[in-house]
Amino acid sequence: MAIFEGAGVALVTPMNEDLSVNYNKLEEILEEQIAGGTDAIISCGTTGEASTLTVEEHLDVIKKTIDIVNKRIPVVAGTGSNSTETAIEFSKEAKKYGADGVLVVSPYYNKATQNGLIKHFSSIAQAIDIPVILYNIPGRTGVNIEPDTIAYLVNNVENIVGVKEASGNFSNAIKTLRLCPQIDMYSGNDDQVVALMSIGAKGVISVLSNVAPRQTHEMCKAALDGDIFKARKMQIEALDVIINLFTEVNPIPVKAAMNLQGKNVGPLRLPLTQMEKAHEEVLAKAMKEYGIL
Template identity: 45%
Template sequence: MFYGSMVAIITPFTAEGTFDEESYRQLIEFQIENGTDVIVPCGTTGESATLNYEEHNQVIKTCIEQVNKRVPVIAGTGSNATAEAIEISQHAKEMGADGILLVSPYYNKPSQEGLFQHYKAIAENVALPQVLYNVPGRTGMNMTAATTIRLAEFDNIVAIKEASGDLTQASEIIANAGDKIDVLSGDDFLTLPLMACGAKGVISVTANILPKEVKSMVKSIQNGQWDEARKQHLNLLDVHQAMFIESNPVPVKTSASLMGKCQADVRLPLVSMGDATLEKLKTVLSKHQLI
């Protein structure tokens, strides 16, 4: 249902710390003009953790309005409280989202059965296509392949964004439930190997600044042009790595700022990049002629 090059889009702020709607709309146009297949607002890269309810809804609404049905919008609506995730997800549905992205409950550290019941409750209460999001480095726990395979039985659970970094785990999901649930790469640097195993695309950080190039690599894979895809993958590797030299989304937002697309401002507890890492980032961006 959702496939190809998808961007986990940043949320720009003004110098005063408020949502910069005009810059956001321009960022969305930049994505669509360069072939991005799906826009994903209010994910980790969109700083959902520091948006209040009103802002969260405003960002999703603005995205849906600006996209205007040209590509699908998957709204980030996850929470570590099941009832809260249901409420936010229902609101996204009312606003017109095409799907929702649901990060695994963080901080609580539920059991695998708790994870299953969490996602089951959302699936039963929100009539939208749902993308699970497994990111152990952020949540403190891993959702196993077995749990994902159980959840694949729900018709409206259509995909999982796998950011565990575990190719074996992702492959196990594809091998046992690939006809019921799509796997999407949650790590840019693993897009090629995961798609070689049968994943359907990537929800990308790098696409914020190189949407055309990420889309081109994904298209090469889809067309079976493996030599070209490998070349593109290796060419982008240093950019993918640079996007995580500090906590995401600080590097990618700083990159977008250096490119003149928005302010670099992030919200506490995130802070601006340190001088040493900033110089490393600039070196990579210069190499790719982004600045």
């Protein structure tokens, strides 16, 4: 059984003006997500600025998220690292806190071989007894988790159950589903949700959900219910907002968008910087036209 089906939000990590983590705001946006129908929370992923959180902050955000959500919907903890031992330790802690699963990105910078990926992910999964979702995002990591590798892991490691597919390569996604049809695949790109769900994906791990939780949930629900015409219409309607959520590197635009909505999730840590004014103006226009501003 999948950890979740539908729209999982890749949640931002709100900051105070002094760049400390704003835990009061974290609770507020978590409650908004649950009220908005979001199907799962993904804590400390790319959108959550995990790469600039300290080890203590990373684990604390995961723990507080799990405690606040309190089993109302699943929480998947981002525990990936380019160090296998670090990823194992993060994953063990997340399991101890009560995470429903972990999201583990492929090692970045050191760019493991496919054999190295198999050993990396297997070592992490075998250290815990909760579900593991692989995160394939070669644009950030420099390495693609090939369909044969994903299939080997899913077919041979019991608790590796899914993949967040953000490569944009539909041919590889189809091959993966053919090689291991039992896999829980999630779109990692908000502009490709319905397309991937039409070939068997279970939903999305979404940036868009931060600013449009109800719409993203309903789009996925329509696809899961087999109403592809409704889902397709909703995907197209969201396109301009989605495009403008990625005119600068994530999560710069989504934090700008949430601040435009009055959510006050604060600034970003360097090397991420405030969104350029011209881009923000176009984003605001798209949000108004979509009805979320």
